[in-house]
Amino acid sequence: MINHDIVVVGGGPAGMAAAIAAYDNGVRDVVILDREKNLGGILQQCIHNGFGLHKFGEELTGPEYANIYSKKVAERGIEVYNETTVTDISKEKIITATNSNGILKIKAKAVILAMGCRERSRGALNIAGTRPAGIYSAGTAQKLINCEGYSVGERVVILGSGDIGLIMARRMTLEGAKVEAVCELMSYSGGLTRNIVQCLNDFNIPLYLSTTVVEIHGEERLEGVTVAKVDSKNQILEDTKRYIPCDTLLLSVGLIPENELTRSIGIELNNITNGAEVNQNRQSNIDGVFACGNVLHVHDLVDYVSDESEIAGKSAAKYVNGQLSGGKEIDVKAENGIRYVLPQKINLENTEDIALLMRVDKPYDRVQITVKAGEVILANVKRIRAVPGEMEKIIIKKEGLVNICDSITVGLEEI
């Protein structure tokens, strides 16, 4: 068994930022474990730009953003175990991992979970029809094209209009494919407006809302799909069924935080975020286990992933140095129109100003979001427009956090 002060599981933007922050806050014995050859996680395949606007004031591509952090990891001499897959973590913080040298056991004083998320697959969707080749999750296609240089297909239908689906519509088009349609089950796209404009409108790619793929055709290779409109209860409208010939179907139907390991430690998952419940230090209900990035909740901006992970890294360092102890915890609850708020708990001991991150449950024009403790308003913001695809952030001042007995609620009102 090897001993380390802090073990970071996952070397994407979350893991790297957490490890750097832990180091910079005084813990030298920090290691990162990642199953891939290179650090950077999903960013290595996100070759488009749009990363880093908040944090660095410029538009970087995914690999460039990752490189800023991997350099900092190297400069500090933080040890990286690459091509090492973590298979189990126990309550006692014993990490089991495998790599080409065999099985590794590490005992850690603190663990930071930063495993990111994976894509929902066709299995989770239940589309009728055959099982031909030519059906990929959008992220898999992205990796094949951008990292390995494969050509994926020529006539494409994309199901799902979140940012990954939109980015891939443009990417496939640039590679010479014809994107016949982007279909979205909901009545609005979950993607950023900027991506709708620059990935679809620029190339005249049609976006069909309230529309889904109902059947898959083809024996060996995909030959086409049947799409249909749905009503407000997501019931298929039979008379709107139509056939679109295509050789490729990309599924971009959501991300699921990769939390098998989190469960193995015995941490319960929140049923809305599918991630651990944490306090403002990003500490879970098990002392010394922290989580950050997409494994905690799905982020749209990597800048926020880095911010959150710095908090987790700093807190883990404090924990190792015995500066993070006990304290009363209160709940943070989402109400009217707010789908979730993170952190779900606030520890009232030595707290600083806290950024509450949240998502609204559907698109709204003109809203006011209010954070309250009982009748007392701790913070409120107005938004001309709020959409589920863009995370909202509200800062509550530490002065407001004295004398709170019960819980904090966050709710929205249309104005």
Place this chain on the structure above:
Amino acid sequence: MERNITCIICPRGCPLICEIKCGKVYVWGNTCPKGEQYGKDECLSPMRSVTSVLRISNRDDTMVSVKTSVPVSKYRIFDVMQKIRFGEVAAPVKIGDVLIKDVFGADIIATKEIN
């Protein structure tokens, strides 16, 4: 001729209507002055950064990601892609290396390190 454009400068995403008349661009639907400027730029000379990948000749199944050093005209995107598609470079490559020079006013530069 009228054109419908969505302003993407801020999350509000105002729907703009732009009309070019007698050599001038008129913009409606913007909530703030930034939207007017955006509408004009989109009508007169829309620019886009292009990102893609180039094959590494001396490594199997390895691509280096690239971008245009400055945005290029939106109408040149496919011409730029044509140049990139048939380009090839040898590793090692560093971030910022110019891999193809002067493609419709931009250089194609590496965004990933390949050792």
